[in-house]
Amino acid sequence: MEKFTTLAAVAAPLPIDNLDTDQLMPKQFLHGIDKKGLGRGLLWNLRMDADGRPRPECVLNRPGFEETKIIAAGPNFGCGSSREHAVWGLLQYGIRAVIAPSFGEIFYSNCFNNGLLAARVTPEDGAAILAALSDVKPVRLVIDLEAERIALESGAASWSFQVAPRHRRMLLQGLDMVDATLQDKAEIEAFRAAHEAKFPWMAGLPGKYRRIRDGRRA
Structure with a gap:
């Protein structure tokens, strides 16, 4: 897997609680026998209308957010079914990190097994990060996994996040679950x-x- 050390990128705010895996990757995109094409289905109903046209009110469709690599969201992100396709879709879309106060348990494990950072922050810091971001003018965040810090690229504010030591090592060294096990x-x-x-x-x-x-x- 690709190593994750420091990421500086546009962050899109999705202030939605309980954003589940059915919303992240709707069922109509689960018909394939491989991982291809899942980036297209990511958050389909949020990004697209009933005719498949981009919704202009969706932050991911707005100018400047084409290079979004970070999502900041509400609590319990990735709850619902255990479909690993949700993580694959996020990665294929270009997302390398999700910031939230809490995550669905299975989704959380799937993130690290596939090289996606799930940065868990306190509810207070989660609210502060969402408040610091904009859904109109892109704001860039810097995530330092070694220091477990999230900061505005401007340096105006910073917050800490938590990652289990094993998961942190997997991302820093680019290890999947098999590689991490073989180290032991x-x-x-x-x-x-x-x-x-x-x-x-x-x-x-x-x-x-x-x-x-x-x-x-x-």
Whole structure:
């Protein structure tokens, strides 16, 4: 995955509570068997009218917001169904970070597993960030993952955010879930050795099961 260290970009305010994954990626865009084309479906009903024309009142359709890479939103962002397509769509659209006071639990994990920063701030800071942004004139934010800080590019204000150490390491080093697990391989093998020494009858159970299974088939 692409590493995430510092991001300076336009931030679009979406002051919506409980913006769920059904809104982020509507069901009609889930028919494919791969990840292609999901950027088009992102927030479709918010961005487009019933005839598929851009809604001028949507911040993402306004001049200057074409290069939006950060979304600031209300609490419980990404709640609802577990569809990972919502995260894929955000990334394909060009979004690298979402700032909110809270996130749907499964969506939150999907973000880090795919290289999207979900920056959790306090409700007070979340409100302050939304107030500092504009849906008419683009405002740029700077996100420093190493320092866990969000700031106006002008330097007029800054806020902190929280990321779990494992998730922070995954983004900083560009690791997916498999890569992050393999970094702990030595500890995993040490645990396995200690566990099998304490419970020797459990050693090699998967292999024993396969031999029994194959023998029954024969």
